[in-house]
Amino acid sequence: MTNFMVEYTYTDDSAKRDELRPVHRAYLESLVSTGQMLAYGRFGQDGPAGALLLVAAESSDEVEALLAADPYVLEGQVGSHRIREWIGTWGAIPR
Template sequence: MTTYAVTYVYTDDSAARDTHRPAHRAFLGGLYAAGILLASGPVSDDDMQGALLILKGDSAEAVSSILDADPFHQQQLVAARAVTEWTVVYGPWAD
């Protein structure tokens, strides 16, 4: 399987993210337990709030399809999502 780096840019609705965060984290926990999600966590700067997720998948389309079930996505709390193939050269996920 190929490794993908996924970035989320969240909407400004932090109250809704707080409400749906437990379901979002449970969803990601299931992907982690299944060996699909390798790592994830929030990222932010002065202009945006979002997340970085590292997943294994057969294609970018397959990864996108999996992430369509994320409660944050379903509640329209993800304003933008990018799925990029990532060739890991060094580290625990290198082939």
């Protein structure tokens, strides 16, 4: 497995994101239980609204498939995203 970093940039529709947040988080938690989602969380207020996800997958195509099923993506709340292979050198991945 390879680790990938995903950066989400959200749209400006924060009310819709608030509405979808429970199903979005439930989806991400389902990936935690399979070992595919290593960590996730939103960014603070010092930039555009978005989030960071650390994903374990065989390929970036597999990551894309996981993202495509995220309720935030399905409902158009992710304006853009970026995937990069992440080579962790030391430390623990929080859960």
